[in-house]
Amino acid sequence: MLTHTxxxxxxxxxxxxxxxxEVVGLPSILTRKNDALRxxxxxxxxxxxxxxxxxxLVGKVIEAVTGVDxxxxxxRHIFDPLGMHDTSFLLRNSMARRLVGTHIRGxxxxxxxxxxxxxxxxxxxxxxxxxxxxxxDYLTFTRMLLAGGTIDGVxxxxxxTVKLMSHNAIGDLDVPMVRSNNPALALEVETFPGQVKKxxxxxxxxxxxxxxxxxxxxxxxxxxxxxxxxxDLKKHITAVALMQILPIGDPHVQATMMAFERALYAAIPNNx
Numbered sequence: 001m002l003t004h005t006x007x008x009x010x011x012x013x014x015x016x017x018x019x020x021x022e023v024v025g026l027p028s029i030l031t032r033k034n035d036a037l038r039x040x041x042x043x044x045x046x047x048x049x050x051x052x053x054x055x056x057l058v059g060k061v062i063e064a065v066t067g068v069d070x071x072x073x074x075x076r077h078i079f080d081p082l083g084m085h086d087t088s089f090l091l092r093n094s095m096a097r098r099l100v101g102t103h104i105r106g107x108x109x110x111x112x113x114x115x116x117x118x119x120x121x122x123x124x125x126x127x128x129x130x131x132x133x134x135x136x137d138y139l140t141f142t143r144m145l146l147a148g149g150t151i152d153g154v155x156x157x158x159x160x161t162v163k164l165m166s167h168n169a170i171g172d173l174d175v176p177m178v179r180s181n182n183p184a185l186a187l188e189v190e191t192f193p194g195q196v197k198k199x200x201x202x203x204x205x206x207x208x209x210x211x212x213x214x215x216x217x218x219x220x221x222x223x224x225x226x227x228x229x230x231x232d233l234k235k236h237i238t239a240v241a242l243m244q245i246l247p248i249g250d251p252h253v254q255a256t257m258m259a260f261e262r263a264l265y266a267a268i269p270n271n272x
Contacts, residue, residue, distance in 0.1 A: 186247050
C-alpha cells in the first residue's frame, strides 16, 4: 500500500478507473466517502507501479488497529510532539483566518483566485491527502526525517525506521510518468526525465546525482496544489515550497522550483 504497487489507482489520474467510477456510480476519492474506496485493482499486486489510494487505505488500517481516528492519531504521535500546532485535517478558526486561497492561471498567465470549499461531510480522513498546514510546520516534519527520526530531543521514529523508509521498496520496478485524467488538477509530469526513479516508504527516490541540484537517494513528493518538499540525505538539506496554484505540473511552477533548488544549492559553501 505504501509503495503504490498494490494495484489500486486513483480516478483523478487514471482514465480507465475514472470511467469505472462513473459507470458504477461510485463517488470520487475527492469526496472522502467510504464507497470511493470500493474500486477494483488495476493490476496484480507487486507487478506494476501506479499512484493510487493505497495510502488512504493505510489510514483506514491505522484507525482499525488503534481504535482512534487519523486526526487523533497524528496529533498524539506526530503533531503535538513536534509542535506542529498549525497542522490538522480540521480547519480550526485560528487557521481559517490565515488560509491561503487556491489559484489557477488566468488568460494572461497571472494567478486568478478560485473558490474551493473544504469537504465537510467526508466519512474518513484520507491518509494520502487533506491536511492543512504551514511551511514552518511541514519543514519541522521533514527536518525530523532528515535527522533520522528525532529532532530537538523528540523521537517520532526510530533511526532504523527512517533508514528503511529511504530505501528502494519496489525492487526492479521503476516509477514512470504519472498520468492525469483531470488536467484541471494535475498535468502529466515526469520528475527527472531520463533517470530511473524508485519509491520508498513513502517517497520518490532519484537514483542519480543531479548536477547543481539534489544528490542521488534524495526523497521527495508533492501535492496537487503545487506543494513540494525534498530531503537530501547526503548533503543534509531539506526544503519545502508551498504555492497553492492548480494544476500540479504547471510549467511556471516547475521553472520556479528548478530556480529555487539551483539557488539553494549554489548558496551552500562547498556544495560543488
